Amino acid sequence: MTMTTDVTRGDVLRTLRDHVATHVALPGEPGYERCVPWNVAASVTPAAVVLATSPEDVAGTVRFAAAHGFTVTVQATGHGAVGVGPDAILVQTAAMKHCAVDVLSRTARVGAGARWQDVLDVATPHGLAPLCGSAPGVGVVGFLTGGGIGPLVRTVGLSSDHVRAFEVVTGEGRVLRATPDENADLFWGLRGGKATLGIVTAVEIDLLPIAEFYGGTVFFDGTDAGAVLHAWAAWCAGLPETVNTSLAIQQLPPLPGVPEALAGKMTVAVRYTALCDVAQAEQLLAPMRAAATPLLDTVGVMPYAAIGAVHGDPADPMPVTENHALLSQLTPDAVEALLAVAGPGSGSPQAIVELRMLGGALAREPRHRSAFCHRDAAFCVATIGLAVPEIVDMVAEHAAAVVAAVEPWSTGGQMPNFAPSYDPARAARVYSEDTLHWLAALADRYDPAGVLATGQVIRTRRG
Known part of the structure; x- marks a missing residue:
């Protein structure tokens, strides 16, 4: 791109301010830093950032982009960021946080x-x-x-x-x-x-x-991972729909907020929520509490306002890399395969390797059908690793090895919000062939110029 072209491009982008009633920031200008996503590992370098405060700001940006050959993408927090290049205008919606x-x-x-x-x-x-x-x-x-x-x-x-x-x-x-x-x-x-x-x-x-629930997390030492994972897989088979659970093999760094008993070593977290009588909820959890000696047990009656405490996900921005697979079943052999690649002595670099039980109400079609697929999956496996430069390649390769290890039990599917990426094959894993067809056809109808054809969106393939 020549200097003349650069100047012309910048001049054109500055006229975006005439089309929206809010702040527009070009690279180097105040407000442009707002494009940095929660997942700071994603490279986000748009042509401009529009700090939208209304639907009209968004609509004006889209019309401007269509007229001048740009694409438009959107970001609120950037938890699922996959990268934005200099041909896109980023609409930042963080200011539109009203809730009535x-x-x-x-x-x-x-x-x-x-x-x-x-x-x-x-x-x-x-x-x-x-x-x-x-x-x-x-x-x-x-x-x-x-x-x-x-x-x-x-x-x-x-x-x-x-x-x-x-x-x-x-x-x-x-x-x-x-x-x-x-x-x-x-x-x-x-x-x-x-x-x-x-x-x-x-x-x-x-x-x-729902004002409250019975739930929390029971933590075990990593040396008990084999006993806990096998017990959890067998226990899940008899749980009613009132119970939800996930299990995470964790390697949490010694950071503020991480309990001393869990920091700097491998632990296993069994997360639990139940919407039933407290006595029944306690009885249902008893087999897992007895699977090994807990390091820490936070399960009890909790207000719904504290629902985030069950998983205790990090709040501060950080660089992460993820991978993901859906399973049709979790057999003893599947547990052994996962332990071999992510359990004690495996050398796993992942911060978290999670198993989440699905099924129940999720598996039933709702009153109004949607583009969401793979309701029939029984479990999902997710990896979360720190994408710091020194180890990012190793972490990504190991995450792929985790997914490969459970491939015999995999459905081949993925979910839209898990492990976002630009992998061109990902769409076929997230959606059925019929759903892909209809999403692409609707995209052609509602976005004929391809203004929103950037990021993880579905479009008709053209030669």
């Missing part, structure tokens, strides 16, 4: 920049529960457009199944409302299709009357 709760209808209208913690803060004082994920710091919209696997998923189902409506900006720069009865094709595709069909500026969700 209607206690009588048990609903909330939530802006695109809100995090789940924002919704928890206003809903839980009324005894109402927003169906967030394990980390309350994650953005509401990104979580829901990816489906949403929360800590109560077996009991209440997919979080996006509880969405009532979206406000969305399409690739044509139109602001539309999507419900089961209005723009129903958009409503189908926005629940699971991520940003394929538009940039969501607000969402209306159900709030469930």
Whole structure:
């Protein structure tokens, strides 16, 4: 690119300020640093950053990009960031964090920049529960457009199944409302299709009357990993839908907030949530508490406002690399394969290797079908490693080895919100062939110029 072209490009981008009523930052200008995502390992260097405060800001940006040959991508927190290049304009929605709760209808209208913690803060004082994920710091919209696997998923189902409506900006720069009865094709595709069909500026969700739950985490020493994993796999087979559980082989660094008993060594965390009678919940957990001698047991009656404490996911930005697989079953041989590659003595560099039990309400089709696939998976395996330069390649290679180790039990599928990447083969793992076809066809309809064709979106392949 020549200097003349650079100057012309910059001059064109500066005129974006005439099309939106908010701050626009070009590289080197104040506000541009807002594009840095939560996952700081992702390279995010857009042509400009638009600090949107309204749907009109988003729509104006999209129309400008269409007229001048740019693409547009969106970011609220950047937990699922996969990188943004200099041909894209990034819409940063963090300022659009409004959240209004209607206690009588048990609903909330939530802006695109809100995090789940924002919704928890206003809903839980009324005894109402927003169906967030394990980390309350994650953005509401990104979580829901990816489906949403929360800590109560077996009991209440997919979080996006509880969405009532979206406000969305399409690739044509139109602001539309999507419900089961209005723009129903958009409503189908926005629940699971991520940003394929538009940039969501607000969402209306159900709030469930859940004031508290019985749950927390039982931690064991890594030397007991074999006994705990085998016990957990057998225990899962008899659990009712009122119970949700996951297991994590952890290697947490000695950082503030990490209990001394868990820091700097391998431990195993059995996470547990139950929506049933406390005595029954305690009885159901008893076999796992007896699987080995616990290092720490935090399980008890907890207010729903503390749902994030079950997993204890990190809140501060960090560089991470992830991988992921879905399993049809978790046999003793599958447990042994996982222990060999991620258990004691394996040399695993992963911070977390997680097994999450699925099924239950998740496995049933909701009243209004969506683009989310793979409801039939029984478990998922996820790896999370630190993507620091000295070890990033080793961590990524080992994560691939973990996924390969469980391949005999894998469905071949993945979920939209787990292990985001630019891998061109990923779409076929996340979606069925039929779903891919319909998402691509709808994208052609709502974004004919391909303005939103960047990042993890589905598009018709053209030669």
